[in-house]
């Protein structure tokens with residue numbers, strides 16, 4: 715491995731990520747630099763009443779907008795395509811009628827490779843990467859997004875998530891990791907440590923997040939009664955970084971480990 719020369723260290727200090735690290739309060743836990751302002755002190759809850767609004771006119775069957783399931787790039791991690799295929803019948807019950815019809819038609823045409831009915835290859839620099847991403851509807855929404863009204867209030871939901879909740883199944887391996895991790899961002903650093911932060915307008919320069927997603931109202935103006943990010947995302951952090959990391963994080967900030975979980 716190349717040694718970090720003084721010039722290289724200075725270069726890292728100046729560029730966008732280095733400047734962010736130098737100007738942020740960070741708490742190191744097990745080699746993870748936890749962004750205090752974004753993970754420990756910022757509140758967050760997914761509540762579509764804060765992001766969703768009605769469009770003046772319907773576009774390709776879409777009458778609501780503002781949520782993060784519009785124009786997402788959801789890449790599928792190992793095993794997720796198979797997980798989705800194994801549960802597709804149940805998931806389809808929750809899909810918007812137009813998206814369900816589109817999926818049924820594609821399933822009939824993609825019998826040799828049914829995953830292509832809901833995903834397409836990711837191409838970078840004109841080359842296939844070996845990854846696939848979820849397809850979008852003609853309106854630019856994720857195929858699994860559905861919208862509706864409950865007690866007169868508009869909502870947007872995920873058909874995969876709705877099916878998993880209904881079935882009592884965990885998200886892991888079926889709901890794409892890209893979605894359950896969001897809005898958390900994990901950035902590998904040159905010295906082998908990780909930065910744990912959030913997709914915001916301040917971090918998009920080095921996380922690669924788009925401006926639309928980094929500007930969702932749940933990130934810009936979180937509800938005052940929402941839990942802190944590390945509390946809302948407890949299960950996701952345990953799944954992603956391990957139970958030990960999460961328990962050590964709680965210890966580092968002076969909170970007791972939850973009852974029944976190893977300390």
Ligand code: SF4
Nearest residue numbers: 760761765782930932
């Ligand atoms: S933008 Fe925020 S509040 Fe809206 S659906 Fe996404 S996570 Fe939930």
Ligand code: SF4
Nearest residue numbers: 783856858859872893
């Ligand atoms: S899979 Fe679900 S959460 Fe992810 S973008 Fe699609 S609808 Fe949204």
